[in-house]
Amino acid sequence: MNRIEKTLAELKSKGEKALITFVTAGDPDLDTTEKLVLKMFESGSDIIEIGVPFSDPVAEGKVIQAASLRSLSHGTDLTGIFGMVEKLRKQTDKPLILMMYINTIFRFGTEKFFTLCREKGVDGVIVPDLPYEEREEIKPYAKSNGVLAISMVAPTSHQRIADIASEAEGFLYCVSSTGVTGTRSKFTTDFDEFFGEIKKSCKVPAMVGFGISNPEQAKKMSGYCDGIIVGSAVVKIVAEYGKNSADKVGEFVRSLKNAVL
Amino acid sequence: MSETSKGRFDIFGGQYVPETVMNAVNELDAAYTKYKDDPDFKNELKTLYRDYAGRPSLLYYAEKMTKDLGGAKIYIKREDLNHTGSHKINNVLGQILLAKRMGKTRIIAETGAGQHGVATATACALFGLECQVYMGAEDAVRQSLNVYRMELLGSSVIAVHEGTDTLKDAINAAMRDWAENVNTTFYCIGSVMGPHPYPTMVRDFQKIISEEIREQLMEKEGKLPDCVCACVGGGSNSMGAFYDFISDKSVRLVGAEAAGLGVETGKHASTIAKGTTGIFHGMKSLFLQNEFGQIDPVYSISAGLDYPGIGPEHAMLYKTGRAEYVPITDEEAVQAFEYLSRTEGIIPAIESAHAVAVAQKIAPTMNKDQILVINLSGRGDKDVYSIAKYRGKDVVNS
Incomplete structure (x- = not known):
């Protein structure tokens, strides 16, 4: 069983909500990212998404855009990120996901990429610019290497939800709002309707992300589904404290975990 | 590639966009398919080409x-x-007529030299639509005359300060705007690029x-x-x-x-x-x-x-x-x-x-x-x- 499925099954049996957190690889450097991943797991993250920086991240808001560019300016690349994952795998058996743009997979070589995911211990990928219609671009390669390709639905998905949710593996990434990643002071989506539609056809846990930035929002949003995803709010702390951000990030993650328990 | 993948030219093309805008892309495809051979649509476009664009x-x-x-x-x-x-008006008039039929009230566009931006601002003035044009900050300097032209036509121009400050970055910014405002906004892409149906549709308006x-x-x-x-x-x-x-x-x-x-x-x-x-x-x-x-x-x-x-x-x-x-x-x-x-x-x-x-x-x-x-x-x-x-x-x- 894939680590993502195993972790989510355990949480379900305990009746707990999942906390998924995100960090941009290589911001400010890969050694710090490695420490941050371990610290977040220690502080209550159940699954961690490692963001592979891309020069033109069209689904990201300002915070993750800036982190991606900082990381790239230090020369972060996929080879280095796989090296970091290899080191992490000697220290943790919790699920690791790479969140990245399709070009960074395609150009690296899709087959080679997923083979390395299996060898180094990456459990899943989230590719925000690869919609359902284009899923075959990676699906055969992911499947043959036991890597889960996480699907996304958005409030604008409407009639698409049934198709996407019924085929989802690992968990379904439910985008809270229109727009890009980044903190929001309020949400305008009708979540009862959105998750009502999702639950009709989704066989895997549903997680909500985009815009969740504090324990209050985390608590409220986790009420609608099986867990929450927090990205920009973590990256913001890393942007402020850099190499010394581990304790601050740990504290923040702990506060989120307590809120969703 | 998948059997559901649309808009292929050999291996090229497709629809690689975030889920948030996928429905908008599909709606545009459906609207374009519906209207491209519609006699009223074709006549209106033909008349605009002759009497307005020259x-x-x-x-x-x-x-x-x-x-x-x-x-x-x-x-x-x-x-x-x-x-x-420039030739940009050929495509813009077609897309704006579609946007009107789709009930969209706000138009966004990217521009490099400003030719597509000016054409879009012009068509929006003609049809009374709100228009926002994204332009790389460096391009906004080298083409400052066109920035003012767009403003004269009633559009707002946003100079994009990110990445290389040029056309690519203007497209990134327009795509982010589209994801945010997709329910009301029509993205008028200026070239034969982007997700299907844009490469085919823009080519059809330019052919x-x-x-x-x-x-x-x-x-x-x-x-x-x-x-x-x-x-x-x-x-x-x-x-x-x-x-x-x-x-x-x-x-x-x-x-x-x-x-x-x-x-x-x-x-x-x-x-x-x-x-x-x-x-x-x-x-x-x-x-x-x-x-x-x-x-x-x-x-x-x-x-x-x-x-x-x-x-x-x-x-x-x-x-x-x-x-x-x-x-x-x-x-x-x-x-x-x-x-x-x-x-x-x-x-x-x-x-x-x-x-x-x-x-x-x-x-x-x-x-x-x-x-x-x-x-x-x-x-x-x-x-x-x-x-x-x-x-x-x-x-x-x-």
């Missing part, structure tokens, strides 16, 4: 240039004479260029051209100028891409010469990128050609050998800009000057009974200041 554009016999180069007979397709000064060339040349010469030259950034004017001739194998199709300071200098935008297959801005196509798929910064004196990719249909035409693509440097383009101005009394857009430069190379190698058509995609008023600057002259009293 179509058909002239096909002008460039006699002095023909004599000077001493080879093929040269005709110039005068897209620069269209209302707003009138080659259809007119065929008709006008049959009337004047009783035969098809032997060669058609056009500049290529994203590739809309060239797709328009090539499309109707693709099945006429005797017609040589030549795209001029921006070689900036030279394709070996790293400061260029020659996607065909130096690009590799990738997936970006909604499409699989050729891109200038590094081995890890990071998009390369590109450079050209021409803001309109300063883009690291190319439309997927061009990628196919290149791959299958149907069209050829020639890199033209800044220096060659500026020389052609001056040459056409002095020889024919026509000041071309610096983008279109790349097509003139490639024609200067090809025409002398052809016979006198052969015909070469240059698609002059836009007029050069907007470029006078930057060309003067390139030649070391300060024409602005500040």
Whole structure:
């Protein structure tokens, strides 16, 4: 069983909500990212998404855009990120996901990429610019290497939800709002309707992300589904404290975990 | 690729966009499919082309240039004479008519040189739609006249300060806006790029260029051209100028891409010469990128050609050998800009000057009974200041 499925099954049996957190690889450097991943797991993250920086991240808001560019300016690349994952795998058996743009997979070589995911211990990928219609671009390669390709639905998905949710593996990434990643002071989506539609056809846990930035929002949003995803709010702390951000990030993650328990 | 994948040109094309805008892309596809053959839609567009844009554009016999180069007979397709000064209006009028029928109230667009932005701002003024144009901060400086034109027309212009401050970054910003405001907003893409249906739809709105060339040349010469030259950034004017001739194998199709300071200098935008297959801005196509798929910064004196990719249909035409693509440097383009101005009394857009430069190379190698058509995609008023600057002259009293 894939680590993502195993972790989510355990949480379900305990009746707990999942906390998924995100960090941009290589911001400010890969050694710090490695420490941050371990610290977040220690502080209550159940699954961690490692963001592979891309020069033109069209689904990201300002915070993750800036982190991606900082990381790239230090020369972060996929080879280095796989090296970091290899080191992490000697220290943790919790699920690791790479969140990245399709070009960074395609150009690296899709087959080679997923083979390395299996060898180094990456459990899943989230590719925000690869919609359902284009899923075959990676699906055969992911499947043959036991890597889960996480699907996304958005409030604008409407009639698409049934198709996407019924085929989802690992968990379904439910985008809270229109727009890009980044903190929001309020949400305008009708979540009862959105998750009502999702639950009709989704066989895997549903997680909500985009815009969740504090324990209050985390608590409220986790009420609608099986867990929450927090990205920009973590990256913001890393942007402020850099190499010394581990304790601050740990504290923040702990506060989120307590809120969703 | 998946059986559900749409809009393929060989392996290129597709719909690689975030889920948030997928429904909007599908709705646009459905609306375009519904209206493209609708008699009312076609009539309204045809009337606008004639009475508002000034179509058909002239096909002008460039006699002095023909004599000077001493080879093929040269005709110039005068897209620069269209209302707003470029071919961009052809596509914009089509898309804005669709947006109206789809009930959208807000239009966004990206622009490089400002030609697409001006055309979009113009159509929005005509139809009373709110319009916001994204422009790279560097382009907003080199094309400040066009920024003011758009504002005059009632649009707001946002200078995008991120990445390389050019066209690619303006598209990123427009895509983020679209994701945020997708329920009310229509994204009017300016070239044959982006997710399906844009490459096909924009080409269809531009193919009138080659259809007119065929008709006008049959009337004047009783035969098809032997060669058609056009500049290529994203590739809309060239797709328009090539499309109707693709099945006429005797017609040589030549795209001029921006070689900036030279394709070996790293400061260029020659996607065909130096690009590799990738997936970006909604499409699989050729891109200038590094081995890890990071998009390369590109450079050209021409803001309109300063883009690291190319439309997927061009990628196919290149791959299958149907069209050829020639890199033209800044220096060659500026020389052609001056040459056409002095020889024919026509000041071309610096983008279109790349097509003139490639024609200067090809025409002398052809016979006198052969015909070469240059698609002059836009007029050069907007470029006078930057060309003067390139030649070391300060024409602005500040």
